[in-house]
Amino acid sequence: MASFNLNKGDRFSLSKAAPGLKIVKIGMGWDPNEVPNGPDFDLDVSAFALNSTFKIPSDTYFVFYGQVRMGNNIEDQHEKGLYRPITEDQSIMGAIDDPDGSRSDGDDDEDMFIDLTKVNDNVEQLIICATICKYPHDIKQDRRTLTQNFGQVNNCYIRIVNEATGVEILRYDLKDQFMQEDAVEFGRLFRVGDTWEFEAMGRAHNGSLQTLVDMYT
Template sequence: MSSFNLSKGERFSLSKSAPGLTIARIGMGWNPNEEPHGPDFDLDVSAFAINSNYKIPSDSYFVFYGQVRMGNCVEDEIEKGFSRPITADKSILGAIDDPDGRRSDGNDDEDMIFDLSKVNSDIEQIIICASICKYPHDNKKDIRTLSQNFGMVDDCYIRIINEQTGEEIVRYDLAKQFINEDAVEFGRLFRVGNTWEFEAMGRAHNGSLQTLVDMYT
């Protein structure tokens, strides 16, 4: 099966293109900062599983690096000492934080794992986001990160992989269209009856992760 490339605003039926899909891996990637001695791009991947009121029903459904619980990983990740955040219904395993964008080695920088069969029935959509971690919260406490925005970050993308087969189903490359924004709603999974679809959002904001938290909590 060939992968589909989406543009901003386009929607894609996962159920039609991958019948029987239960577990999806959503990978995100970007190029590290190659400026000599420049500050790292520390992008944080997060997800907000929201109900009909466009809010998370509990803190568990805000999935980000600060919600890590040990042992919630696939086997090879446990062996390497990694851990992931997880929702109360065990439907979403969050990303393992990559603080400088250099772990990927040509693959996804961070990924999340979704078991769509376990998503609580009250959850209507899952917003998948990326935000730039800035001073003083960044790993290296580099004050230069305060000026970073997504207009500086090259080749940002999100893609959905069938976890069972390893096949890429759909991909969305974020156009380099931002000037000052440091948080992006990349895409969303949403219910249509008993099926799931994906929309490429590309909606940007200022205020980094806190802006997204304020929107959905």
């Protein structure tokens, strides 16, 4: 099956494209900063699992790299010894932090895994977000990150992969030049009856991760 490239606003039925789909991998990538001695682009993928009130039912349904672990940690099977944040019901397993976007060819910088069969019935949609980590939260404590925005970051994308087969189902490349914003709601997985669909959102905000937390908690 060929992967589908989505544009902003497009909707796509995951269940129709991959019948029996259980676990999806959400991969995110971006190009490192090519300015000599420039500050790293440290992007983070996160997820908010929302109920009918457009809020997370509890703190465990906000999944990001610095999340307080709920329940048992699951050791990452791809990088021994590294652990991922995970929801209490183990439906969403978050990413291992990549601080600069220097992935190997063909690899995603960050990824998370969602077991659609375990998502709580009260959760109606999963918002997948990308934010720029800035001083003083960045690893290198570089004050220059305070002025970073998505307009400076090239080739930022997310893609959805059928974890069982390794086949990429869809991809959404961020084409907007967000010259002020440092947080993007990339897309959302949402229920349609007993099936799951994906919408490419591309909705940007300023205020990095905290802005999204204020919206959905």
